[in-house]
Amino acid sequence: MNEKLLVFESMLDFKAYELIPSTKRGCSGQKETRVEQGVRTSKNVKNRQTRIIDNNYELLTNLIEDNNLLERGKILLLQLNKEYDIPGGIVGLIANKFATTYQRPTLILN
Secondary structure, three states: OHHHHHHHHHOOHHHHOOEEEOOOOOOOOOEEEHHHHHHHHHHHHHHHHHHHHHHHHHHHHHHHHHOOHHHOOOOEEEEOOOOOOOOHHHHHHHHHHHHHHHOOOEEEEO
16 A cells, blocks of 8 residues: 555655655665655566566466366366465456467456
């Protein structure tokens, strides 16, 4: 929630260029603008999201190949159990990646 608030406030003209304490590693005691911190935070969130997608994509690719799911029909359908703890917003991004890779509609039920 703090990350969302920071990014939102960095887009407001009257708050974007305020100097705030830096959260950058190795910059303790320094100040930076809210917009600089918001940009860095956005990049960090995107990198974290990409890491989650890539890790789960690899796990689910193994599931697809081990169960020969590509031979069963024209739609790729995965129903995940509790073993796969994938955040809700990420499941759709992984499904889009599978749809692009396998050129077929993909549905992942979490």
